[in-house]
Amino acid sequence: MSRHMAGQAPKTRGSRRVNLVEVSATKLMPIIAARVGGCVSLGQGVPSFATPPHIVDAVSRTLREDPASGKYSLQPGMPALRKAIASVLDREKGLRYSPESEIAVTVGAMEALLCAILAFVDRGDEVILPAPCYASHIEQVQLAEGVPVFASLRRADWSLDAEAVRRAITPRTKAIVLCSPGNPTGTVFDEADMAAVCELAMAHDLLVISDETYDYVTYGRPMPTSPATYPGMRERSVVINSFSKKYALTGWRVGYMAAAEPLMADLLKIHDASAICAPTPAQHAALAALSGPQDVVDDMRQALERRRDLCCRRLDELRDYFDYVAPGGAFYIMARYKFSDAPSMEVATRLIEEARVITIPGGSFGPGGEGHLRLSFGGEESEIEEAFARIGRWVKAKA
Known part of the structure; x- marks a missing residue:
């Protein structure tokens, strides 16, 4: 027995x-x-919009005509999609990343965020979260056995407070997570405040994880500047974005991360262990979204x-x-x-x-x-x- x-x-x-x-x-x-x-x-x-018909049509056609569309893609994603993402980052944000070695397609922005946290946060490491912040940022830091450290936003307008971030930094601080426009506040961070926080990251050798999921939807103002564009920040930033909200693809689960090659090498280890690759049909949907009409x-x-x-x-x-x-x-x-x-x-x-x-x-x-x-x-x-x-x-x- x-x-x-x-x-x-x-x-x-x-x-x-x-x-x-x-x-x-x-x-x-x-x-x-x-x-x-x-x-x-x-x-x-979750916005109420249906996936645009031209995306549905493109994926349906690909599934019928391309036998490889139902198989794994390369681990970091389809080359054509990574190239398209690189073009968007360059055109919209002035960020130049190699599609071959510095961009990876993920299972939504959520997997990209988790890759960044698990790749760089050890047990006991502190991660600064300007708060109120997205609840999953907190949960992912805790999942890595890191310590969320909250730096309060200015209550009058929910703006980023660089002085609160400075006070939150300790010898155990490893990273700062930024999200602009923000969830849950809808705030678009002021460029001067963002620049001040990037200076702190430089001075204290911190990683910045930039959740840019909502960058496309601002009201009466331009797209916010990515932290990775500030001097010296490209080498210490992980830029994360999603197709979910922008193209009504929430259920398709496809996003991406962009980072300098040494950072990406570690990010891909987590991506490989957790997902292998993003769903190939969803990657075709993302490619159709980027290459199709933007109206x-x-x-x-x-x-x-x-x-x-x-x-x-x-x-x-x-x-x-x-x-x-x-x-x-x-x-x-x-x-x-x-x-x-x-x-x-x-x-x-x-x-x-x-x-x-x-x-x-x-x-x-x-x-x-x-x-x-x-x-x-x-x-x-x-x-x-x-x-x-x-x-x-x-x-x-x-x-």
């Missing part, structure tokens, strides 16, 4: 790493809402701007219950609620259960987020209208 008794539960338990991580509130709130039923969403950051991006950006304006108008109508900073980019608003002193998780849960509206508790985005709800205006205008109608009835009934 086996030394394990028949029917005895195995003595397995989660690793130290997995016990440091929790499912993010961004994913948890829709799960709660699914149990409640009948909810409308201002929650998860679809402009149309989606204009629709998001209309939705932003709608969301701000509806919040203005509820000014007795909320205040907020109008976002300069992305499709999120951090709204501070004034009708309760309860923790944001409790408020967000009650909104689901009593008003049938999904929001994301601000406390899940680190210091500065508590007392807020993150609202996404990625949904259709009719859904935004209905969500605010329900919120309005709910807060007024409580008053």
Whole structure:
């Protein structure tokens, strides 16, 4: 007989790493809402747009005509796609990366972010996160057994505070994660603030991981400058981007990372161990997105701007219950609620259960987020209208 008794539960338990991580509130709130039923969403950051038809057509044609389209690609991605990404980075940002050795296609920006954290963060290393910040940035640092260190954004406008970053630096600091436009705040960081943080990275020999997922969607201002363009920063930056939001490819799971060759060599080790390569059909979708008409991006950006304006108008109508900073980019608003002193998780849960509206508790985005709800205006205008109608009835009934 086996030394394990028949029917005895195995003595397995989660690793130290997995016990440091929790499912993010961004994913948890829709799960709660699914149990409640009948909810409308201002929650998860998924724009409502369908994948553009020319991308669907291109991938369908490739799958029919190219037998290799259902097989693995090269580990760093299809050469034609990497070349197209290099051209976009050069044209839009003045960043020159070799498509052969300095660009890799990943399973969305999320895998690229995880590659960067796992490649360069050891147990006990500190990673500075300007906060409120994307919840997954926190979780990925913890998964690597690193230590998230929060540098508060300026509360008046959620802008980047270089002095707060300076105060957060210690001998154990390894990296800084920057995201502009930001999730969850929608802030586009000022160039002077970004330059000051890059100077700190240079002075203290720090890596900068730049999450540029929302760079394409800004309102009344140009695309933000990438940290990698500042003097001396190319050699210490990992630039990460995604096709998910820009081209309505969230379910296709395709993104990329760009870095100087010595950094990329280490990034590819993690990529190989975790994914081998991004899905080849998704890479064909990304190539079709870059090589096809770009007016679809402009149309989606204009629709998001209309939705932003709608969301701000509806919040203005509820000014007795909320205040907020109008976002300069992305499709999120951090709204501070004034009708309760309860923790944001409790408020967000009650909104689901009593008003049938999904929001994301601000406390899940680190210091500065508590007392807020993150609202996404990625949904259709009719859904935004209905969500605010329900919120309005709910807060007024409580008053």
